[in-house]
Amino acid sequence: MQLFDTHAHLYDSSLLPQLNEVLGRAREVGVRGVCCIGTDLETSRQAVELARSHSGVHAVVGFQPNHCHGLTDADWEALLQLVDDPTVVGIGETGLDRYWKDCPFEEQWFWFERHWGLAKSRDMPLVIHMRDCEADIVHFIEEHRKDWPIRGIMHSFTGNWNTASKALDAGMHISFAGMVTFKASDDLRSVARRVPQDRLLIETDSPYLSPEPLRGRRPNEPGRVLHTLRCLAETIGVSADLLAEQTTRNAVELFRLDEQFESL
Numbered sequence: 628m629q630l631f632d633t634h635a636h637l638y639d640s641s642l643l644p645q646l647n648e649v650l651g652r653a654r655e656v657g658v659r660g661v662c663c664i665g666t667d668l669e670t671s672r673q674a675v676e677l678a679r680s681h682s683g684v685h686a687v688v689g690f691q692p693n694h695c696h697g698l699t700d701a702d703w704e705a706l707l708q709l710v711d712d713p714t715v716v717g718i719g720e721t722g723l724d725r726y727w728k729d730c731p732f733e734e735q736w737f738w739f740e741r742h743w744g745l746a747k748s749r750d751m752p753l754v755i756h757m758r759d760c761e762a763d764i765v766h767f768i769e770e771h772r773k774d775w776p777i778r779g780i781m782h783s784f785t786g787n788w789n790t791a792s793k794a795l796d797a798g799m800h801i802s803f804a805g806m807v808t809f810k811a812s813d814d815l816r817s818v819a820r821r822v823p824q825d826r827l828l829i830e831t832d833s834p835y836l837s838p839e840p841l842r843g844r845r846p847n848e849p850g851r852v853l854h855t856l857r858c859l860a861e862t863i864g865v866s867a868d869l870l871a872e873q874t875t876r877n878a879v880e881l882f883r884l885d886e887q888f889e890s891l
């Protein structure tokens with residue numbers, strides 16, 4: 628089986644000291660690749676460092692919306708320099724968040740637009756975070772409608788079908804994390820059932836939110852993406868092997884990794 632974890636924060640202090648073991652366990656269950664996602668300048672730099680030093684790890688760099696307050700043009704310039712590194716395969720995570728109050732919403736919107744423009748100008752996929760702001764994300768998509776489709780991911784998706792279908796129409800992929808495996812997530816599973824299989828991705832969002840049957844066991848790690856894959860396969864009614872192959876192919880194509888890319 629071949630798996631691809633499209634979203635992990637491998638530099639987290641709960642994972643970094645045991646990273647070789649973590650990646651070894653992922654390799655054992657068939658994970659071929661992991662995208663390591665930055666949330667600010669420091670962690671974006673760490674993501675690039677980890678991608679340089681571990682085959683099968685790829686970097687995505689950007690400022691997560693809760694880390695945008697007070698950003699300067701100098702910060703943005705520094706990010707632009709990172710984007711040129713050959714290990715960088717995407718821009719993010721970016722997006723909008725009304726749950727935490729770390730950054731005023733207008734400021735989040737401003738930086739989301741900047742990330743979006745960067746992804747578009749570099750023709751790189753955009754990794755989008757959305758929390759408690761589905762209507763705003765739909766608004767953002769509609770406002771930029773004329774300039775879509777754009778390649779990108781609605782990451783750790785927990786929204787409804789309306790939002791998913793708007794994102795799909797705009798050309799995006801939908802990625803599911805541990806939440807889709809939770810017993811109470813019937814609504815989310817019915818959204819997953821409607822997503823075309825060539826637009827589906829899986830992720831762990833490590834170290835957060837371990838999937839069932841490991842819910843609550845921290846830290847989450849890339850090898851656990853297998854549980855999310857199995858849950859999705861059962862939800863959709865396809866074999867786990869087929870869905871693993873499909874979601875890995877989707878990731879390889881979306882991030883434009885050579886089919887023969889170096890495995891984990």
Ligand SMILES: [Zn+2]
Nearest residue numbers: 634664720832
């Ligand atoms: Zn994340």
